[in-house]
Amino acid sequence: MGVPASKEELVALFSEVGAGSPESWAKSQIEEGVPQFLRFLFLKNAWDNIPMEGDNRWIDRAISQTRKMPSAPYSGLGGIMSACREKGVTDNDLTHMARCLQVQILFTISHLLEGPTSYPDSIENISWRFFETDEDGRPFGKRISGLHESVLELDPAGREMRPLSNP
Numbered sequence: 587m588g589v590p591a592s593k594e595e596l597v598a599l600f601s602e603v604g605a606g607s608p609e610s611w612a613k614s615q616i617e618e619g620v621p622q623f624l625r626f627l628f629l630k631n632a633w634d635n636i637p638m639e640g641d642n643r644w645i646d647r648a649i650s651q652t653r654k655m656p657s658a659p660y661s662g663l664g665g666i667m668s669a670c671r672e673k674g675v676t677d678n679d680l681t682h683m684a685r686c687l688q689v690q691i692l693f694t695i696s697h698l699l700e701g702p703t704s705y706p707d708s709i710e711n712i713s714w715r716f717f718e719t720d721e722d723g724r725p726f727g728k729r730i731s732g733l734h735e736s737v738l739e740l741d742p743a744g745r746e747m748r749p750l751s752n753p
Contacts, residue, residue, distance in 0.1 A: 589623050589718075599623065603630060624718055624730045629696070629740045636688045639743045642677035644684070682749065689737065689747050696733035 590596050593616045600608030605626055615622040637644045645667045652664025670680055697703075699716040716733070717725030738746035 589621075596623065600626065603627065605630075619728060620732075621718065621728050621730050625733055625736060626740070628716075628730065629692075629733060629736055632692050632696075633740050633742060636692070637681050637684055639681070639685065640678065642681050645671075645677055645680055686747060689741070693734050693737045696737055699733060700731060 590599060593612050596612035596615060597608045600611045600623065603626070605611050611622045611626060614620050648660075648667050649664040651658070652661045652668075655661060667680060671677070699714075701713045701715065705712055715725075716730045718727050718730065719725050741747050
């Protein structure tokens with residue numbers, strides 16, 4: 587099944603995948619022709635790979651992985667996390683820092699999907715875009731754009747990456 591064309595089915599689908607204001611997302615897709623379901627689904631999947639606020643289990647996993655495989659890619663993370671703990675940095679602060687860094691990267695990549703932001707003057711007509719593809723991998727439909735505009739809106743904590751309180 588592809589993305590439904592009726593507003594009612596689209597609202598139900600947005601609700602099923604956990605979108606806040608599913609009616610608003612569906613209305614924009616139907617009335618403005620913006621592929622909002624694909625935008626939402628991409629960003630939701632990206633957010634699913636960012637630690638949730640208050641979920642510090644990733645720190646123990648990173649430390650454990652480093653101990654098991656100290657020369658593996660990303661193994662430096664566990665050592666850094668151990669050192670931060672030894673210096674008294676709280677797990678919540680480490681998680682907030684990791685979330686901030688990861689969301690900044692998500693924003694940057696989402697913006698980069700619009701096309702190159704810089705390249706040498708000697709190169710012309712370079713571009714790329716983000717599209718839904720058919721079963722053969724061919725793009726179709728409208729370009730999926732403006733992802734960066736919704737990155738913060740989908741923060742599961744609901745604060746658009748703002749801290750709980752100002753330090």
